[in-house]
Amino acid sequence: MASIALLVVFPFLMAYAAASDLLTMTIPNRLSLALVATFPVAALTLGLGWAEAGSHGAAGALTLLVTFTMFSFGWIGGGDAKLAAATALWLGFEVLADYVLLASLAGGVLTLLLMQARTYPLPGFAVGWPWARRLHDRRTGVPYGIALAASALVICPMAPLWRAALPA
Numbered sequence: 483m484a485s486i487a488l489l490v491v492f493p494f495l496m497a498y499a500a501a502s503d504l505l506t507m508t509i510p511n512r513l514s515l516a517l518v519a520t521f522p523v524a525a526l527t528l529g530l531g532w533a534e535a536g537s538h539g540a541a542g543a544l545t546l547l548v549t550f551t552m553f554s555f556g557w558i559g560g561g562d563a564k565l566a567a568a569t570a571l572w573l574g575f576e577v578l579a580d581y582v583l584l585a586s587l588a589g590g591v592l593t594l595l596l597m598q599a600r601t602y603p604l605p606g607f608a609v610g611w612p613w614a615r616r617l618h619d620r621r622t623g624v625p626y627g628i629a630l631a632a633s634a635l636v637i638c639p640m641a642p643l644w645r646a647a648l649p650a
């Protein structure tokens with residue numbers, strides 16, 4: 483059951499977060515809550531000890547503290563902050579630095595590509611798509627949830643929880 487949660491639920495929620503941010507420039511609270519709510523089930527089923535589960539909780543809490551500080555300065559959106567924290571809960575401290583580094587690099591590349599794309603007119607076939615117009619608008623931010631989710635999917639196989647679910 484926990485293996486299924488790890489192999490299906492987490493990647494599905496990450497893909498949903500990326501798609502939602504791309505299409506609506508929002509990451510629903512229910513998505514981050516679903517990540518937080520399903521983590522204990524996976525942790526218990528996989529037999530994580532209290533210390534290891536607590537360490538995962540601390541990784542999520544620390545990430546929430548840092549990302550909400552960034553949110554308060556207007557550097558990232560609130561949905562991005564919550565998604566990063568819920569993802570850190572699943573990944574734990576062991577791979578958290580790798581996740582943050584990869585998400586930062588991916589977010590930087592995404593930002594540069596989007597800024598470059600916004601210097602060109604929106605193609606005629608895309609003018610009728612509200613999400614494309616919103617994404618192309620220079621006053622709109624960057625859907626950073628795409629970088630957060632993609633980075634989580636790249637890093638998660640290296641995380642302790644996945645190593646426990648996927649025997650070598």
